Amino acid sequence: MESKSGSKLDSDSAAEAATANTGNGSVAPTDLVQPTYKQLPDEDVNWQARNNAEEKEQPNKAAMGKQNGTDPEHDDGAQERMLKDDVKLSVVPSKDASEVKFIPENGDAKIDIETVKQSLSGMGKAELMKYANDPFWIRLRWFLFVAFWVLWAAMLAGAIAIIVMAPKCSPPPPKKWWEESPIVRLDPSDSATKDLSGLESYLDILKEQHVKAISLSSIIKETAPGHTEDYKDLSQKVGLFSDFTKFVEKAKANDQNVILELDPNHSSDQHPWFLKSIKKEEPYTSYYVWADGKVDPESRTLLPPNNWVSLNGGSAWKFNEERQQFYLHQFNESQPDLNYTNPAVVNEFSDILKHWLKLSVKGFRLANTRYLVEDPSLANDSHSSSYPAESGTYQSLLHIHTRDHPQNAVVLRKWRDVVSNYTNGDGLFALSDDIGPDVLQMYNQQKTLVDLPQSINFLANIDPTVTASALNQSISTVLAFASWPGIDFNGKETSLRKRIHAEIADSLTLMTMLLPATPILKLNDTISAKDAFAILAETRKSKPFLYGDTKTYVLNNGTVFVYTRNWIKSGTPGYLVAYNSASQNTTMDLTSVKYVPEEVSVHARSPNYVENLDVLKKVISNNVPISPKSTLVVTFAPKKE
Numbered sequence: 047m048e049s050k051s052g053s054k055l056d057s058d059s060a061a062e063a064a065t066a067n068t069g070n071g072s073v074a075p076t077d078l079v080q081p082t083y084k085q086l087p088d089e090d091v092n093w094q095a096r097n098n099a100e101e102k103e104q105p106n107k108a109a110m111g112k113q114n115g116t117d118p119e120h121d122d123g124a125q126e127r128m129l130k131d132d133v134k135l136s137v138v139p140s141k142d143a144s145e146v147k148f149i150p151e152n153g154d155a156k157i158d159i160e161t162v163k164q165s166l167s168g169m170g171k172a173e174l175m176k177y178a179n180d181p182f183w184i185r186l187r188w189f190l191f192v193a194f195w196v197l198w199a200a201m202l203a204g205a206i207a208i209i210v211m212a213p214k215c216s217p218p219p220p221k222k223w224w225e226e227s228p229i230v231r232l233d234p235s236d237s238a239t240k241d242l243s244g245l246e247s248y249l250d251i252l253k254e255q256h257v258k259a260i261s262l263s264s265i266i267k268e269t270a271p272g273h274t275e276d277y278k279d280l281s282q283k284v285g286l287f288s289d290f291t292k293f294v295e296k297a298k299a300n301d302q303n304v305i306l307e308l309d310p311n312h313s314s315d316q317h318p319w320f321l322k323s324i325k326k327e328e329p330y331t332s333y334y335v336w337a338d339g340k341v342d343p344e345s346r347t348l349l350p351p352n353n354w355v356s357l358n359g360g361s362a363w364k365f366n367e368e369r370q371q372f373y374l375h376q377f378n379e380s381q382p383d384l385n386y387t388n389p390a391v392v393n394e395f396s397d398i399l400k401h402w403l404k405l406s407v408k409g410f411r412l413a414n415t416r417y418l419v420e421d422p423s424l425a426n427d428s429h430s431s432s433y434p435a436e437s438g439t440y441q442s443l444l445h446i447h448t449r450d451h452p453q454n455a456v457v458l459r460k461w462r463d464v465v466s467n468y469t470n471g472d473g474l475f476a477l478s479d480d481i482g483p484d485v486l487q488m489y490n491q492q493k494t495l496v497d498l499p500q501s502i503n504f505l506a507n508i509d510p511t512v513t514a515s516a517l518n519q520s521i522s523t524v525l526a527f528a529s530w531p532g533i534d535f536n537g538k539e540t541s542l543r544k545r546i547h548a549e550i551a552d553s554l555t556l557m558t559m560l561l562p563a564t565p566i567l568k569l570n571d572t573i574s575a576k577d578a579f580a581i582l583a584e585t586r587k588s589k590p591f592l593y594g595d596t597k598t599y600v601l602n603n604g605t606v607f608v609y610t611r612n613w614i615k616s617g618t619p620g621y622l623v624a625y626n627s628a629s630q631n632t633t634m635d636l637t638s639v640k641y642v643p644e645e646v647s648v649h650a651r652s653p654n655y656v657e658n659l660d661v662l663k664k665v666i667s668n669n670v671p672i673s674p675k676s677t678l679v680v681t682f683a684p685k686k687e
Contacts, residue, residue, distance in 0.1 A: 218593045223303055224409070224474045224498065225530055226586055227258035228565040228572075231307075234264060234284045236569045242289040246296055248569060253300040255572050256583035259474075259564075260297055261305040261411055265290075273314035273380060277398040287405075294406045303408040305474055310395050311414035312381040320382055324369045333394075335374035335385045337424055339365065353426045354448055357440050362448070376417045376448060386418045386457050399464050409465060409474025409497075416479060418454045421447035450482075455489050462495055474498070476532065480506070483527055498532030498564050506537035510550050510675065514600050514607035514627045521609070522598055525562065533558050534566040541568060548574060553652040553677045556582060557625045560611055560679065562596050574653075581650040581661075582679065589613045590620055599639055602632050606672065612641055612684055620684045621649065626672045631657075636667040641684035643667065652677040 177183050230252055237244025242265070252260065264271065267279040280290060297304050313320060322330040337351040350363035356376050363372040364379045374383045384391050399410065427443040436442045458475075465473040475495075480502040489495040503520050524531050535542040535554065543551045552575040558565045559582035565571075572579050585591060594613035601608055605628035612620040620641055626632060636642045648663050655676040659665065665680070672678050 221592050222472070222474075222497075224259050224305075224476075225564060226592065227256065228559070228567055228583060228586075229259040229261050229305065229498075229532075230257050230567050230569060230572055231261045231263055232569060234281075240283065242285040242293045246293050249293075249296050249300055249302060251573065253302065255576065255580050256586075257572060258302050259305060260302055261307055261566075263307040265306075266308065269314045269316050270380070272309060272377070273316070274309065274312075275314045275317055277308065277313075277395070278401045291405065298406065303474075304406070305409045305411055305476075306402050306407050307411045307413065307478060308398070309413040310384065311417050312375065312377060312383045315380045315382055319384075324366060326369065329390055332385055332388050333391050334382050335420060336369065336371045337363070337374070339363075339372050352424050353443070354420075355427075355438065355440050355443055359439050374420065377414075383417065383420070387420075387422050387453070392457055392460060396461060396464050399461055400468065403465065403468040403473070408469060408472070409476070411474075411476045411478045412461075413478045415454060415458060415477050416449050416481065416485075418457055419451040421451070450485050452488060455491075455495060458489070458495055478534075486528065498530065498566075499528045500532045500534060500566075501527040505533060505535055508535060508542070508546070508554065510546050512627060513604065514625070515604050517607040517625065517627065518598050518600050521561065521607075525596060529562075531563045532566050533561065533563045536566070536568055543568075543570060549652070549654040550675045552578075553625065553654055553675055555579075556650070556652050556679070557607075557623060557677045559583065560585060560591055560621055560623050561609070562591075562594075562611075578650045578652060585621065585649070588621075589615065589618055594620070597640060601634055601636075601638070602626075602628075605632060606634055608634075608636075608639060610639060610641065614641075614684060618684075619681045622646065622680050622682065624670075624672055624678045624680075626674055626676055626678075629674045631671060631673055634670045634672055636670055636680075642682055643685040646670070646680040646682040648678070649681045650679040 232245050232248065234240045234242070234245065237247070245262075249260070265280055265284045266274055267276040267281050269275050280287060294304050319330050319333045323333045323336075339348040339350060341347070342349050348365065350361045350365075350372055352363075354362040354374070354376075356362040356378075358378065362374055362376050364375055364382075365372050375381055376383055384395075386392055402410075425447055427445050427447055430442055430444050432439075433442040462475040465475045474497050476498045477496055477500070480500045481489075481496075482502055486496065486499050501524050503523060504516075505520055505524070524533065535551075535558070542554070546554070551571070555565065555567065555571045556575060556578055559579070590611045590613040594611040597610050597612075599608040599610075600606070601624075606624055606626050608622060608624045610620060610622045622636065622639065622642065624634060636646065637644070644667050645664050646667050648659050648661050648665060650661065651659070654673060655678055656673045657671040659671070659678075667682075670678070670680070
């Protein structure tokens with residue numbers, strides 16, 4: 047068999063090499079060499095035509111190139127078809143053609159593909175040294191070196207700038223001491239000695255109860271309760287100023303703040319200001335609201351200046367024989383109203399606040415501020431829907447000229463500024479009376495005026511029959527009324543413990559302790575359920591209480607009032623408070639309450655909770671027992687939703 051010279055391999059030889067005969071026309075796998083096909087140069091495209099021309103001249107030459115035992119007719123056809131299809135392809139090994147060797151063996155051509163190792167060699171040392179000291183390459187190396195470190199420094203500076211200048215999540219503002227702690231009112235009558243020395247002995251007890259806010263009532267010099275004779279002096283019954291100073295210092299040592307309760311609306315008719323005002327001694331002539339009467343044309347008798355009615359019923363005016371004028375009293379005749387349309391009176395009371403602030407008082411709760419300013423024109427009040435059936439009663443008029451006057455906000459703002467300035471913004475300025483949402487909105491138009499506002503609702507008159515639904519509605523209203531309200535169950539008329547059995551009073555008091563509000567309590571409210579109260583007062587320092595969300599629920603067919611306090615942070619527990627308004631035991635399923643997992647732990651309970659559950663004991667959430675009229679507080683790890 048012949049092969050062409052050079053690097054070409056004719057198709058007949060390739061076909062013979064690729065189809066080594068095994069005797070039955072098949073190909074032996076061990077002898078099979080897979081060829082690749084490479085396009086031939088243009089000059090070789092017509093090589094078959096030239097060969098055909100040669101075959102015509104030498105007809106026997108083609109036959110000699112056939113394999114023995116092969117049918118010429120069939121074989122020629124196959125060869126022809128292969129060559130037509132691959133006219134521009136040559137058989138080439140997968141490696142470079144220079145690596146292919148052709149070895150004749152028994153008349154066949156055997157292809158041997160050798161592996162040729164090629165090595166790449168870089169520049170030698172001598173060649174590199176030619177560039178080492180070349181000024182261009184030296185400058186380039188230094189440029190790249192400096193550029194790298196400049197870029198690195200810029201990236202570092204950028205990262206620091208991003209960290210420093212990126213907006214941070216602002217931490218929640220810290221709560222005031224009067225938000226963190228309940229306020230406990232102390233009255234000299236609470237002690238056996240009825241004085242400040244006796245009250246001082248309770249400060250350590252209240253410290254153990256985690257109470258930081260102490261409100262003192264009924265210590266100002268009075269002729270009778272609510273009849274102030276001197277706003278800057280103490281009642282002789284409660285002690286001397288040295289006793290007051292000792293009390294305040296003791297409170298400061300216990301990290302407690304003292305608040306004073308005052309009524310600026312009126313004084314006693316024995317107050318030196320009023321006695322001098324009767325005589326028209328300056329500057330006291332107009333310290334109170336004076337007005338001339340009207341003569342009845344028929345009876346020729348002297349009538350009051352207008353139809354204003356006092357809270358106790360009857361005319362709000364009293365004629366003074368010595369001065370021959372009427373003075374205004376919206377309460378008792380012996381409690382003449384101060385005239386706060388007179389700037390001198392506003393400043394006089396500012397001096398009173400400063401007097402007590404200098405004695406380390408940290409705030410005030412002011413009473414009857416709804417009645418501070420009256421309409422200077424003395425216009426008649428409009429009749430209410432109950433007139434004339436209840437003529438002469440307070441309910442018979444609308445009191446648009448004598449109550450909640452817009453000028454009240456101006457007066458109160460001046461007094462609040464005094465408190466803020468003397469306490470560096472850390473003092474309490476609160477009112478002891480309930481006010482309506484419209485009045486609070488008026489007060490807070492520019493900035494907060496009143497701390498711990500108290501809403502008009504039935505909580506001050508709550509009784510044992512209160513339902514869970516009523517509690518839910520009332521408390522939800524209070525929480526919507528202000529961001530941090532005050533809650534006072536005791537009211538002015540009758541204290542909580544005179545209206546409700548002590549055990550139920552304890553339960554209701556404990557129920558309010560974790561609301562986002564400040565309970566305003568009496569001494570017995572803190573020591574009757576001493577252990578539970580201390581636990582919950584301490585819990586008021588926790589993040590869920592200070593900053594957490596509040597959600598309310600009514601469970602067990604309207605018999606159980608529930609609320610939760612949650613601050614969704616990793617590792618921060620939530621709290622759930624439940625009050626059973628029913629008269630029988632019940633079992634709560636708490637799994638319907640948001641964030642509550644399958645298990646909760648008992649945190650505190652009211653003294654009348656009689657179920658066999660101890661503090662820190664774990665309970666399955668869908669089977670929590672609760673006694674009638676009792677309060678249960680549990681804690682839990684909030685589950686993710």
